[in-house]
Amino acid sequence: MYDYQAPEQLLKDRVILVTGAGDGIGRAAAKAYAAAGATVVLLGRTLEKLEQVYDEIEAAGHPQPALVPLNLESASEHDYQELAAKLETEFGRLDGLLNNASILGLRTPIDGYDASTWQQVMQINVNGAFLLTQAMLPLLKESDDASVIFTSSGVGRKGRAYWGAYAVSKFATEGLMQVLADEVDGISNIRVNSINPGATRTNMRTTAYPGEPPTTNPTPDDIMPLYLFLMGPDSKGTQGQSLDAQ
Numbered sequence: 001m002y003d004y005q006a007p008e009q010l011l012k013d014r015v016i017l018v019t020g021a022g023d024g025i026g027r028a029a030a031k032a033y034a035a036a037g038a039t040v041v042l043l044g045r046t047l048e049k050l051e052q053v054y055d056e057i058e059a060a061g062h063p064q065p066a067l068v069p070l071n072l073e074s075a076s077e078h079d080y081q082e083l084a085a086k087l088e089t090e091f092g093r094l095d096g097l098l099n100n101a102s103i104l105g106l107r108t109p110i111d112g113y114d115a116s117t118w119q120q121v122m123q124i125n126v127n128g129a130f131l132l133t134q135a136m137l138p139l140l141k142e143s144d145d146a147s148v149i150f151t152s153s154g155v156g157r158k159g160r161a162y163w164g165a166y167a168v169s170k171f172a173t174e175g176l177m178q179v180l181a182d183e184v185d186g187i188s189n190i191r192v193n194s195i196n197p198g199a200t201r202t203n204m205r206t207t208a209y210p211g212e213p214p215t216t217n218p219t220p221d222d223i224m225p226l227y228l229f230l231m232g233p234d235s236k237g238t239q240g241q242s243l244d245a246q
């Protein structure tokens with residue numbers, strides 16, 4: 001596991017947006033960021049799941065989060081602009097963005113991969129993250145220490161049979177991360193990096209490996225050290241890196 005122990009209140013007074021915050025790794029990250037003192041903006045497509053995370057954060061006495069039910073598959077450029085305007089009005093700042101939401105799509109050969117599923121995977125995993133990040137950049141540029149994290153995968157660095165659009169979307173994610181990191185480097189206070197969580201105990205992992213005993217892999221909470229490190233000030237100067245959480 002990535003070796004980092006976050007100081008208490010690492011993210012105090014920061015506002016951090018997490019996508020796919022209702023379940024799996026995004027849920028754990030939202031709660032870890034809130035526990036570190038951040039006001040977390042919970043974005044996801046299933047309101048009930050977001051509400052549950054919201055309640056857990058409130059019950060723990062952490063800063064009150066914000067709820068943003070939004071489907072990255074259907075959201076328009078206008079929706080993202082509207083969200084940026086809302087964050088500006090409500091908080092006047094944004095210091096971090098964790099692009100975490102993704103879908104797996106099909107695990108079949110390219111020869112026969114369903115074209116509409118291909119487009120759906122690319123829309124959520126790549127285009128949605130691009131549009132959201134682009135809309136948030138003006139706010140992030142105003143922060144004196146901002147971090148953007150993209151979520152990759154082992155199959156986003158080395159292609160593997162039957163991983164189809166998911167693998168291609170993760171290669172694209174690494175590309176987007178590298179291009180943006182190079183663009184902001186030296187001219188802003190934004191750092192941009194990607195995390196490969198590694199095999200982690202979530203619904204997505206169970207769908208990809210239905211025969212695997214769930215306890216084989218670490219939980220989302222176990223992999224939080226890298227998520228905290230990259231979101232907080234201790235990672236200042238880390239730019240354009242593809243890092244492994246395990």
Ligand code: NDP
Pocket residue numbers: 019020021022023024025026043044045046049070071072073099100101102103124151152153154196197198199200201202203204205
């Ligand atoms: P989960 O499927 O457990 O959670 C994904 C989250 O993304 C869910 O909250 C889901 O919402 C949300 N989401 C999916 N589609 C949309 C959408 N269209 N709009 C808004 N939100 C959406 O996945 P993990 O937690 O396992 O994965 C998190 C990230 O880590 C992903 O980027 C994944 O590719 C990556 N990853 C995971 C690995 C693992 O072993 N778990 C390994 C390598 C990479 P809802 O709950 O409503 O479905």
